[in-house]
Amino acid sequence: MSGTVNTVLGPVAVDSLGKTLMHEHFFFGYAGHTGNTKYPIDRDEAIRVGIEVADKAKQHGVKTIVDATPNDSGRDPVLLKEIAERTGLHIIFSTGYYYEGEGAPAYFKFKQGLGTAEDELYELYMDEIQNGVGNTGLKPGVIKLGTGKDAITDYERMFFKVAARVQKETGISIITHTQEGTMGPEQAKLLVSEGADPNRILIGHMDGNTDIRYHLRTLEQGVYVGFDRFGLQGFVGAPMDKDRIGTLIGLIGLGYADQIMMAHDTVNCWLGKPPEWPKEMQKLITNWHVGNIFENIVPALREGGVTAEQIEQILVKNPNRIFGGSESLKARNKNKASGVR
Ligand SMILES: [Zn+2]
Numbered sequence: 497m498s499g500t501v502n503t504v505l506g507p508v509a510v511d512s513l514g515k516t517l518m519h520e521h522f523f524f525g526y527a528g529h530t531g532n533t534k535y536p537i538d539r540d541e542a543i544r545v546g547i548e549v550a551d552k553a554k555q556h557g558v559k560t561i562v563d564a565t566p567n568d569s570g571r572d573p574v575l576l577k578e579i580a581e582r583t584g585l586h587i588i589f590s591t592g593y594y595y596e597g598e599g600a601p602a603y604f605k606f607k608q609g610l611g612t613a614e615d616e617l618y619e620l621y622m623d624e625i626q627n628g629v630g631n632t633g634l635k636p637g638v639i640k641l642g643t644g645k646d647a648i649t650d651y652e653r654m655f656f657k658v659a660a661r662v663q664k665e666t667g668i669s670i671i672t673h674t675q676e677g678t679m680g681p682e683q684a685k686l687l688v689s690e691g692a693d694p695n696r697i698l699i700g701h702m703d704g705n706t707d708i709r710y711h712l713r714t715l716e717q718g719v720y721v722g723f724d725r726f727g728l729q730g731f732v733g734a735p736m737d738k739d740r741i742g743t744l745i746g747l748i749g750l751g752y753a754d755q756i757m758m759a760h761d762t763v764n765c766w767l768g769k770p771p772e773w774p775k776e777m778q779k780l781i782t783n784w785h786v787g788n789i790f791e792n793i794v795p796a797l798r799e800g801g802v803t804a805e806q807i808e809q810i811l812v813k814n815p816n817r818i819f820g821g822s823e824s825l826k827a828r829n830k831n832k833a834s835g836v837r
Contacts (some may be wrong), residue, residue, distance in 0.1 A: 505577065521764065524766065527599055541649070545765045573629050588639075610652065641655050641683070642673030643679045669696040704733055748806055760814035
C-alpha cells in the first residue's frame with residue numbers, strides 16, 4: 497500500500513492528491529444532534545451542498561479535501577463517497593473521537609471503567625482502517641484526535657496512546673484538534689513519545705494561537721502545524737485572520753514553510769437544527785468558506801513577502817509528505833545531505 501492513501505473512492509496514489517485542504521467538514525453535528533428529531537438529516541440537500549462546496553474548491557485548483565469529522569460528530573463516509581463520485585474531488589475521511597468537552601465521551605468512559613476501552617479502541621481503529629466502516633468497505637485515511645483547552649484529560653490521552661500504536665503499525669497519518677491553539681507541544685510530545693512518526697502528524701488549529709514561541713515549541717517536535725481555521729474569526733477563541741497571517745508570515749520567515757498546512761475547518765452542513773448566528777457573529781464569519789484561503793489569505797501572504805514556491809510547499813508538497821508521497825523522500829534526502837534531523 498506504500499505510495500497510496502485511502503479515500504472514499506478507494507486507495508489513490510499520494511502523488512495525485514495535488515492541492516489539498518487538510519481540515520474541513522462537509523457535514524458536522526455536535527453529539528446530541530440526533531436527539532432533535534424534528535431536524536433529521538436531509539441526505540439530498542446534504543449532497544447538493546457538498547457538491548457545491550467541492551465545485552467551489554475545485555475552481556481554486558483544490559484536488560483533495562480531508563474531512564476531519566469524528567465518529568461521534570455525524571461522520572458519514574457514504575455521503576462523502578457520493579460527493580466524490582459526482583465531482584471527482586478526492587475526499588479523505590477520518591476515524592476517531594472528538595475531544596472530551598464537545599464529543600460523546602460516555603461510551604468509552606464507561607469502557608475505561610471496565611478496563612477494556614483501549615483494547616476496544618485499538619480493535620475499532622484497525623478494523624476501520626483495514627476492512628472499512630461497518631459494511632460499507634469505506635476506509636479512513638487519517639486518525640482524528642482532539643484535546644480541550646489547557647489540559648489533556650485521561651479520556652483524551654487514551655485516544656492519543658492507541659492512535660500512536662495504530663500509526664506505527666499501519667503508517668496512517670494523524671490530524672488533531674487543539675482548543676484555542678493550546679496543548680500543541682504536549683500533543684506532539686505525547687504522540688512521538690508513544691512511537692508515532694512526527695512526519696505523519698498534523699497538530700491542528702494552532703492558528704488559534706498567535707504566540708510564535710508556542711508554535712516553535714510544537715514545530716521542534718518535527719510535526720506539522722495547522723493554520724486550518726481561516727475565516728473562523730473572533731469566537732470559540734479564534735483570532736482574526738489578519739493576526740493569524742502575521743504569525744504565519746513570521747513562521748515562514750523563520751524557515752518553517754515545510755512544516756505548515758492550511759485549511760478553514762468549515763462546517764458546510766450542520767446536522768440538527770442549523771445554528772442561528774447572532775448578527776455580530778455573522779459578520780465575523782463572512783469569509784468562513786472553502787475559497788477564503790485562495791481569495792483572501794494567499795494574496796495577503798504574497799503581499800507580506802511569501803513566495804509562490806512557499807505557498808506551493810504548504811498547499812501541495814506538505815500534504816504529499818504527510819501521506820508519504822514522493823515529496824517525503826525528497827525531503828528526507830535533502831535533510832540527510834544537509835545533516836538536518
Ligand atoms: Zn474541525
